[in-house]
Amino acid sequence: MKNMQTKLDVIGNNIANVNTYGFKKGRVTFKDMMSQTVAGASASNETRGGTNPKQVGLGSTLATIDTIHDGSSLQTTNRSLDLGIDGDGYFVVRQGTAQYYTRAGNFYLDDNGLLVNGDGLAVQAYQYDNAGNLTNRLGDIAVNVNAVMPAQTTTIISAAGNLPANAIAEDTTATPPVKGFIYTQQIKVVDKNGNAHALDVHFKKTGENEWSLYINQDPNKADSTGTEIKFKADGTLDSDEEIDITNKIPIGKDADGNDIELELGDNGLTLNVSQLSQNSGTASALLDPDGSTEGKLESFNIGATGDITGVYSNGEIVTLGRLALAKFSNTSGLMKAGNNLFQETINSGTANIGAAGEGRGTLVSGSLEMSNVDLSEEFTEMIVAQRGFQANTRIITTSDEILQELVNLKR
Template sequence: MLRSMYSGISGMKNFQTKLDVIGNNIANVNTFGFKKGRVTFKDTMNQMVAGASAASENRGGKNPMQVGLGSTLATIDTIHTGASLQTTGRALDLGIDGDGYFVVKQGNAEFYSRAGNFYLDDDGNLVNGDGLKVQAYKVDSKTNLPTNQYGDVAVNVNAVLPATATGDISITENLSANATDGSIFTQQIKIVDDAGKEHKIDVHFEKSTTADTWNVYINADPAANPKPTADTTIAFDPATGIPTTTPTSFAFTPIATGTAAPAAPLIPGWTGATALNLNFKDLTQVDGATTAIVSPDGNTEGSLESFNIGSMGEINGVYSNGQVNTLGVLALAKFSNSSGLQKAGNNLFQASINSGTPNVGIPGSGRGTIAPGSLEMSNVDLSEEFTEMIVTQRGFQANTRIITTSDEILQELVNLKR
């Protein structure tokens, strides 16, 4: 009887703990990025009444006889399944579609979160609602690719992108192999001089009378009278359509108005003597339309007008000169055992000795992608929680009946003496 009473007490304690977890789940049904909890039970030790015996020649074996002594908690799990994404339309609201956690820092302490409601502080740092700084990979200014180092990311709304002089002009796509001799294809481009001034020039491609050869004129009309001399000539292999001219690039030095003879390529107001490298190694001559694209580098000075965050975590700054620069790439962490993460409150998790070392990288590389303008909802299912609440309540009531019944039997024993 005493054993049944203590079994009932253990059951009541366990169901109370389960009810606590259910209550916490329901309380966080609308908490962004929240991961629900789950309680499982196991039986405790069993008191041996009689052990098992083996079968003999004249008698069969007997099973052990044991009396259980109640139940205890087995686990309190955190369920890290993904939840639905709620569209908010806010640029700094970010959801993770797939595996991974945002990395945020407070000093040297690193935390992880699925709640992506971020903000900018007065220094332009990207932070969460409690001011913890969101971590992102730095971007190489030359290659515009993420480096291996991640840290705080700041968006300076007053940033000014300095002017960069044009140095390389790439010519790609195709010049039609069916073009007639003397036909001209023209594309106007904008180039920037050493003073940061923008100039428009025309690049003309003229089909030469020589087979599989094109003449290139820069800021000089090949249809003029008298006809100017071509700046360079490109020859193609008729079988493969790739350039046979060696080298496949040439240097062109713009000349300002009044500094050379009229036959020279004049650009009014040009400043600087830096040669422009025209590279046509990726240009072809095959059947079809002429689709040559002339793409110069360089840019004028521009101020930051806006920024956005892409699906691969790239934070793009849009400048008034039309340039788009990547300011950083958000870092995502994933763990070999997500259930081993320790809740730290405020929608944050911490690594534990059983979660594994955080594997931090950019989105998409074995991790989820970013859903801009969305927030991940709580993964709590109210119908499931209320069902579990009913089962827990009935289990608690059943265990109280064990205690009251045991108490009644003990009362009968006490009354035997009367």
């Protein structure tokens, strides 16, 4: 009867948590107790066959109370801080030095921008350094919604792609003079004061395997100063991979008609042409300047691999951190700690913590994992346990009647 009551307790807990996000249901199994041996087994001989042992069972006892860690359906919430795990893995949260694990991904930001669960435990993530490189440092992750990205002065322009080898080269000795092929595109650079400027950049073919780069200057004017780029006959670069642009870059005129020049940083401006080539075909060279204006954090999102990326008003996207997931050799060995949390035990194995998508499942933003409790199964088990309890109560009634008959024998 006590065993059946324990099973009913577990079933009741499952039903109570049918709407608890990330809840893992329990299951009770039984085993028979030691049996009283009335007679042992005997072997056969020449005149008689063997006999089986005679044993009287002494009842049942609890074998296990299992936690079923099977995944459940994901419910769409469309809330950016709600995360579901598609596959194995557990979120890692920390309170002081104590580390817990959970499948419930309803997270929040506290007053300091710290990512926490509903009870205020800090969600753990891998940090990125100032250079944007992922580190192995695991810790709390903060999303500062009031963050301001300072302006970054443009210091380098990277060129990649192709310039057509069969383009017409400039020839000033011909009659009439031949103008060289010009390929133009526009880029945005940031001066040392954090102001953005749109500049026209022209590639002009000035000779056999020779080009000149003009920034915000008319490439057909005699007084324009270009930056020379040379190629070999096979189309590979014949100039330095990095070229210092020392010529002045005009960005407008003042009241007196004089040129206003771009105010660069202390290190000037460098043109990186290591990825530029000259082959037959069309022009496909692209210029990518670094630098950015001041920007404020407008939004953030969490990707399938756990990367938390912030989108700034200047168009820059910065990765703030990568959520960590834990995996265990024996998930059934985890111990429930309440509040949708699990604790590591000596039988669960040490937590194997890493990024999502590395055998730990992927994250689904805007959704939450539902409880894996099946109400139809629970109610069926409840009926079975109730009948088992009811049948065992009959033993007490029958035993009482037998004792009554024994007492009446003296009459």
